[in-house]
Amino acid sequence: MPNHRLSLILLFILLLSVSACLNKHRSTGEAEKYDLPQMKDSGELVVLTLYSSTSYFIYRGQEMGFQYELSQQFAKSLGLKLRIEVARNVPELIHKLRNKEGDMIAYNLPITKELKDSLSYCGEEIITHQVIVQRAYGKVRPLTDVTQLIGKDVYVKPGKYFDRLVNLNKELGGGIHIHSVKGDSITTEDLITQVYQGKIPYTVCDNDLARLNTTYYPNLNIQLSISFDQRSAWAVRKDCPLLEQAATKWYKENLTSPAYKASTKRYFEISKSIIHSPILSLREGKISHFDKLFKKYAKKINWDWRLLASLAYTESNFDTTAISWAGAKGLMQLMPATAHAMGIPTGKEQNPEESIKAAIKYISSTNRSLRMIPDKKERTKFILASYNAGLGHISDAMALAGKYGKNKFVWRNNVENYILLKSNEEYFTDPVCKNGYFRGIETYNFVRDIMSRYEVYKKKIKK
Structure with a gap:
């Protein structure tokens, strides 16, 4: 009987030892570095981004977007397959990166002191600012100075654009008629469309979104800036210095590459509107040559x-x-x-x-x-x-x-x-x-x- 008890005690000690070893191995595994060499071993670069007209979307069954195309070019330069993971908003984007649900953020993430403590910014530093969106021509001449906003009606969504207008209004001593558009179904791009249609006179958005929308609506004027410049860039975790260096190096070397230029042109320069012509020949009953x-x-x-x-x-x-x-x-x-x-x-x-x-x-x-x-x-x-x-x-x-x-x-x-x-x-x-x-x-x-x-x-x- 004592031998049997001794055997059980020894077995229990052995199981404890094995469990301790496994836990030690697991914790070591969790603490293991996961930088560019490990990504190359996996064969995949997992990029985090947000859905938007300037970053990532699906069009006619194909993945598209400016940030998506740049991510694709960067992944290809590393010999890696690109996988996109989409977050709901910026806080979730940062959480997913910190939680190792992705390798890098490919989105114009604002550069702030708070984020610099836990993230490393990389790639190209983009300068953005808020602009007034107005019609380029018509009965009313475009505004060229912020003081001309006094007495004007500006329609914006609640949030950063509204906040900036409120501050600007204080700086000017009041007089801007600020309309906060609170309808859930109205977006900033809807307001831009309404400016184009002449339904509202002015709205506000970031200059990159404004540039994209001029390719749909060439009669927009987006020259009047109303905010200070905001710096933004891609980001990686602090423990990924090699990936950070690779992204920054790639950006510097590829800003003038044909692929980068083609992506910039596709989203921010090529007109997306078609000038249409009339029926070919009404007399002959022909619509077209086809x-x-x-x-x-x-x-x-x-x-x-x-x-x-x-x-x-x-x-x-x-x-x-x-x-x-x-x-x-x-x-x-x-x-x-x-x-x-x-x-x-x-x-x-x-x-x-x-x-x-x-x-x-x-x-x-x-x-x-x-x-x-x-x-x-x-x-x-x-x-x-x-x-x-x-x-x-x-x-x-x-x-x-x-x-x-x-x-x-x-x-x-x-x-x-x-x-x-x-x-x-x-x-x-x-x-x-x-x-x-x-x-x-x-x-x-x-x-x-x-x-x-x-x-x-x-x-x-x-x-």
Whole structure:
């Protein structure tokens, strides 16, 4: 019996020793360095960012965004595969980095003394400031000095823009009519659109967001600065000096590279608006030079050829050489990956017949994905919306419509309202949304423009 007890005691001591060793090994493992060499061993760079029009978003099924493209270029230079992790806001971004849920933040993170104590800034130091967004021309001359804001109506969202205006108003001795726009469904980009439309005279935003929006609305003036410069950059943990050095070195060496310049041009310089021309020949009953092809291929999906022509007009203005800011090519403006998946041979993306054939395949595929929408005419609007935005964002808008008591199988005044709200953080971070931020106003207008032009075609051009 004593031997049995002794055996149990020895076994217990052995188990304690093994447990202590395992705990020691685990704690050592947790404290292990995870810098660039370890990332290279894993083969992956995990980048943290936020959804926005200037950082990261999904467009027509493809990942896009200025910060995303720079991250991709940086990861490639290291021979690493890029993985994006999206946070809801800046505090969560910082928490995820500190918690080792990502290797670096690729976002214009404000440089502050508080953050410098726990993070290391890297890459290029970006200087941003707040600007007045106003119309470049019209009945009223653009403001050129902050003192001219006295007596003017400025519309802003609550937060940093509102706070800056309040401070500026005090500095000037009062007189600026500051309107705090508190509607949940209104974003800063919505206010910029309202300035462009002449609905409001002025709003405020950061200069990088303002620059991006001038590519959609060329009649905007964004020259008047109303704040001090704010420095911002990418960031890594303090214990990643090698990654910090690599990012800073890469930035210095690549600021003038073709890839970096192309990304800057894509988001901040190339116009995203198309100048449209009238019907080719009303007398001859011709919409375009491609009417025969529209008639030939529209039959395959049971569409009126004039609707297909309206889609092509909105996409490319019937320009077979057109290449969009996002890289979509040809008459029907399919993204390269989509074009090849739909059978367009490499190098034939701008061939009009190949482009139309591929578009028909894509429309047919989208139609199958949306067969839960019973009304065929209604489904056509959803197909057009998906053609512009990608199916993922339309699915999100349908889910939001259903959640908020609207008919998710009806586009106008139902789902279209929620594609607009996909640019609002409250909505694109909703658990029913799987595809994040999206500039929905483009899709909203896209469907409405095509359908209204189709009605004009029906009245003026024989079937």
